[in-house]
Amino acid sequence: MSVNQPPAGDAQEAELRVLRDQIDSVDRQIHQLLNDRARLAQQVAEVKERYRQGEETPVFYRPEREAQVLRAVMARNEGPLADATVGRLFREVMSVCLALEEPLKVVFLGPEGTFTQQAAQKHFGQAAECHALDSLEQVFTAVEQGEAHYAVVPIESEDAGLIRHTLDLFRRFNLHICGEVELTPEAASSQLNRCPRYLVVGRDAIGPSGEDKTSLLLICGDEPGALHDLLAPFHRRKISLTRLETRSSGQHDWKTLFYIDFEGHVSDDRVAELMVELNDLQVEVKHLGSYPKAVL
Numbered sequence: 242m243s244v245n246q247p248p249a250g251d252a253q254e255a256e257l258r259v260l261r262d263q264i265d266s267v268d269r270q271i272h273q274l275l276n277d278r279a280r281l282a283q284q285v286a287e288v289k290e291r292y293r294q295g296e297e298t299p300v301f302y303r304p305e306r307e308a309q310v311l312r313a314v315m316a317r318n319e320g321p322l323a324d325a326t327v328g329r330l331f332r333e334v335m336s337v338c339l340a341l342e343e344p345l346k347v348v349f350l351g352p353e354g355t356f357t358q359q360a361a362q363k364h365f366g367q368a369a370e371c372h373a374l375d376s377l378e379q380v381f382t383a384v385e386q387g388e389a390h391y392a393v394v395p396i397e398s399e400d401a402g403l404i405r406h407t408l409d410l411f412r413r414f415n416l417h418i419c420g421e422v423e424l425t426p427e428a429a430s431s432q433l434n435r436c437p438r439y440l441v442v443g444r445d446a447i448g449p450s451g452e453d454k455t456s457l458l459l460i461c462g463d464e465p466g467a468l469h470d471l472l473a474p475f476h477r478r479k480i481s482l483t484r485l486e487t488r489s490s491g492q493h494d495w496k497t498l499f500y501i502d503f504e505g506h507v508s509d510d511r512v513a514e515l516m517v518e519l520n521d522l523q524v525e526v527k528h529l530g531s532y533p534k535a536v537l
């Protein structure tokens with residue numbers, strides 16, 4: 242090494258110092274902006290409090306708005322961070338902002354460490370308190386009775402028995418689906434054939450986010466052609482189903498239960514007309530919810 246050149250270590254340190262000073266400066270700005278955002282969320286909470294109806298606690302969690310924020314974040318992303326990465330970061334930012342408004346309590350079927358818990362944390366972020374309960378029945382009851390704000394329940398997995406139970410509980414409880422969560426194959430381990438999917442369940446109906454899904458339960462007898470009659474109104478309106486599950490009952494009070502998912506929100510004219518037509522058929526129709534399509 243020539244005597245006139247500084248040792249490589251010093252040169253590297255000097256270059257790193259310049260970049261790290263810039264990182265410190267950016268961090269200060271991010272930090273300030275995060276707290277600016279958090280203060281705005283607190284003001285949002287005050288507005289929700291001010292317009293509360295009587296004794297009802299205001300609804301702080303707004304999944305349709307969260308979906309819009311995350312979609313906008315991902316659409317404007319120019320990298321080098323991946324769309325999904327910035328989506329996850331903003332997921333956490335909103336999670337802590339919401340926790341300042343009201344810490345969310347979310348329940349799921351235990352034990353701890355299952356895919357369902359991963360799904361709950363993915364959907365609500367790390368600031369939500371997620372609690373494992375011993376049965377799906379307890380999970381639905383906790384939300385219905387207001388002991389928890391939301392539940393995350395499996396709707397597609399390897400375990401068909403679990404799904405049948407979920408559908409049965411949807412029928413019995415008057416709760417609304419307010420979101421869906423998909424776990425990627427990497428998150429769910431590659432041994433599974435299809436990605437597990439979960440639904441978020443709450444007490445309130447959700448407004449449109451612009452890209453929504455609707456889920457229905459249709460319950461009918463075992464007359465031949467029942468499925469054909471049910472599907473005709475969808476077909477006429479060119480509404481394509483994203484999911485159709487059929488369960489035959491082991492019980493006396495219903496014969497066949499169809500769980501149907503399709504794109505659109507119940508406030509869309511097309512879907513509202515569909516609902517009117519379905520209600521004219523000889524079937525029990527239960528609107529389980531219209532909710533934002535999974536973003537992350």
Ligand SMILES: O=C(O)C(=O)C[C@]1(C(=O)O)C=C[C@@H](O)C=C1
Nearest residue numbers: 282285302303306307335338339
């Ligand atoms: O827009 C709202 O209603 C908010 O409460 C703010 C906010 C956010 O941090 O952007 C937080 C929680 C809601 O679930 C949705 C969005």
